[in-house]
Amino acid sequence: MAQKKKASQTSFKTLPKAATGIQGLDEITGGGLPRGRPTLVSGGAGSGKTLFGLEFLVRGATQYSEPGVFMSFEESIPDLTKNAASLGFDLERLVADKKLFLDHVSITRTEIEETGEYDLDGLFIRIADAVQRVGARRVILDTIEALFGDLPNPGILRAEIRRLFGWLKQKGLTTVITAERDRPDRLTRHGIEEFVSDCVILLDHRIREEISTRRLRIVKYRGSTHGTNEYPFLIDDQGISVLPISSLGLDHAAPAVRISSGIARLDGMLGGKGFYRGSSILVSGGSGTGKTSVAAHFVDAACRRGERCLFFAFEESPRQIVRNMRSIGIDLDPWVRKGLLLFQAARPTYGGIEQHLLVTHRCIASFHPSVVVVDPVTNLLMVSTLNEVRSMLTRLVDFLKTEGITAIFTSLTAAGGALEASEADVSSLMDSWLLLESIEVGGERNRALLVLKSRGMEHSNQIREFLLTDDGLRLLDVYLGPEGVLTGSARVSQEVREKAAGTARLQEQGSRRRELERKRRIFEARMAMLRAEFEAEAEIIQQTISESESLGEEMVQDRGRMVRSRKADTSAYKKEGRAKAARKR
Numbered sequence: 001m002a003q004k005k006k007a008s009q010t011s012f013k014t015l016p017k018a019a020t021g022i023q024g025l026d027e028i029t030g031g032g033l034p035r036g037r038p039t040l041v042s043g044g045a046g047s048g049k050t051l052f053g054l055e056f057l058v059r060g061a062t063q064y065s066e067p068g069v070f071m072s073f074e075e076s077i078p079d080l081t082k083n084a085a086s087l088g089f090d091l092e093r094l095v096a097d098k099k100l101f102l103d104h105v106s107i108t109r110t111e112i113e114e115t116g117e118y119d120l121d122g123l124f125i126r127i128a129d130a131v132q133r134v135g136a137r138r139v140i141l142d143t144i145e146a147l148f149g150d151l152p153n154p155g156i157l158r159a160e161i162r163r164l165f166g167w168l169k170q171k172g173l174t175t176v177i178t179a180e181r182d183r184p185d186r187l188t189r190h191g192i193e194e195f196v197s198d199c200v201i202l203l204d205h206r207i208r209e210e211i212s213t214r215r216l217r218i219v220k221y222r223g224s225t226h227g228t229n230e231y232p233f234l235i236d237d238q239g240i241s242v243l244p245i246s247s248l249g250l251d252h253a254a255p256a257v258r259i260s261s262g263i264a265r266l267d268g269m270l271g272g273k274g275f276y277r278g279s280s281i282l283v284s285g286g287s288g289t290g291k292t293s294v295a296a297h298f299v300d301a302a303c304r305r306g307e308r309c310l311f312f313a314f315e316e317s318p319r320q321i322v323r324n325m326r327s328i329g330i331d332l333d334p335w336v337r338k339g340l341l342l343f344q345a346a347r348p349t350y351g352g353i354e355q356h357l358l359v360t361h362r363c364i365a366s367f368h369p370s371v372v373v374v375d376p377v378t379n380l381l382m383v384s385t386l387n388e389v390r391s392m393l394t395r396l397v398d399f400l401k402t403e404g405i406t407a408i409f410t411s412l413t414a415a416g417g418a419l420e421a422s423e424a425d426v427s428s429l430m431d432s433w434l435l436l437e438s439i440e441v442g443g444e445r446n447r448a449l450l451v452l453k454s455r456g457m458e459h460s461n462q463i464r465e466f467l468l469t470d471d472g473l474r475l476l477d478v479y480l481g482p483e484g485v486l487t488g489s490a491r492v493s494q495e496v497r498e499k500a501a502g503t504a505r506l507q508e509q510g511s512r513r514r515e516l517e518r519k520r521r522i523f524e525a526r527m528a529m530l531r532a533e534f535e536a537e538a539e540i541i542q543q544t545i546s547e548s549e550s551l552g553e554e555m556v557q558d559r560g561r562m563v564r565s566r567k568a569d570t571s572a573y574k575k576e577g578r579a580k581a582a583r584k585r
Helices: 002-011 049-063 077-085 091-096 121-134 144-148 154-170 264-269 291-304 318-326 333-337 353-367 377-382 386-402 488-566 570-584
Strands: 038-043 068-072 100-104 138-142 174-180 199-208 211-221 231-236 239-242 280-285 309-313 341-345 371-375 406-412 432-441 444-454 464-469 472-477 479-481 484-486
Touching: 038 049, 038 154, 049 068, 049 077, 049 091, 049 100, 049 138, 049 174, 049 199, 049 239, 068 077, 068 121, 077 091, 077 100, 091 100, 100 121, 121 154, 144 174, 211 353, 231 353, 239 353, 264 472, 280 291, 280 386, 291 309, 291 318, 291 333, 291 371, 291 406, 291 432, 291 472, 309 318, 309 353, 318 333, 318 341, 333 341, 341 353, 353 386, 377 386, 377 406, 386 406
Parallel strands: 038 174, 038 199, 068 100, 068 138, 138 174, 280 406, 280 432, 309 341, 309 371, 371 406
Antiparallel strands: 199 211, 211 231, 231 239, 432 444, 444 464, 464 472, 479 484
């Protein structure tokens, strides 16, 4: 039973698809457009319908060896060729190589009149002939409204549209049919095409608060799963780029490698090793607190390691940043010349929030950096709402983590806000958060740094004062006084007082050591004198004892001589002598 189930699973085949070659679109469609079936691309004027079909055709011919036919009902071939050249597509060369066939079918309103039986047999013959000339497998019809014009009979219109889509499907041609959307409540002018199409893609070009944004949405896709969100897309000199925002999940790696911040004492505040590679770091603070300087230190350290850095600047020009960083001893210009550092500087108002995100993706894909700096993210609030900026940064952070890129985001904090306030409200997305503050003490303002969080590592919880010197950013130990943290002149005064107190302590200790040494010498002198007196007295006493013993022996000897001279009893003498000898023993 298990073997039968396994066999049935392996025999299941997904819907054949034709890759579009459009960046991001193949990802959200699960491989491309339905092969051998018609796809409807709907949108208003200027939404990019013609370009969509043209790029699908060119990518198929150049990347997938699938020749194609472009049949235009509005734009002439010379105009089409010139417009495509601005995007880098050489249609004339592809036509000469028989990889493309371009045809312009001119239809005027006087030619579309209901005289007798109306059908598209002539169009079918023309398409079949074009397909046969180049062996086409892809066909673009641009646009279907020009083909039918103002045909008044809805029955004939519906029948011919169904017959057109059915004929293309029968021929096994992967077809893109463009259609105009003139009302927001339906996808096409006739309201029929979306029902007979196997895949429907809606392109939208909207203007909000004078900012242009483009969105793409897959309305339906028969026989295939697909992304259902609105996806931002960009049209530039490289064609169309679609950002598949919903495909980014929380499945990125978590490297254990640590890299230096470029500031030795800051590394010390992070367990002595710096940040994790591939992490996202937020440096927030008020205006003038040194956010860009901290980021520049990180960039300089990365370039010294031979890593590439991509710097997105929304406030200052690259030359201005390089000049300003020289004032604190950081010269970024050599890294620019060596190709290790690339600046992308522009005002946020040059495009919508989606365009910024797509440009960021494209720059990262082409430059392959190890470090990315966005300075500052709060400027993006000029072109979008807080929720949209947060959504954009969420996508960007996920993308950078997936690529293993270490990112630094600077953010302007609200004036007078809470300690953890950030105008961009993105602190929860970050792995590490450095807060730079301007502290006012004694009529002067001084800078201080605090590590609010750093996931997965020990870090200091102390506030450190820092100075921007000729040798870069220098972190100092702050002093706590009765009024709180002491910085600037108050810190210098405290240092002077502590130094004076330390000198006084050293002097007092020296004086006490000298007094102790003097007393030790006096003690040793007294001990020497007492020892000399003792030895002298001991010598006198010992001499007295020796003299007394000698006198006693002489007396005994004298007594013996007297006894012998008197001829007394010698036994008594001997007995007395033995007794004395015994006592001596």
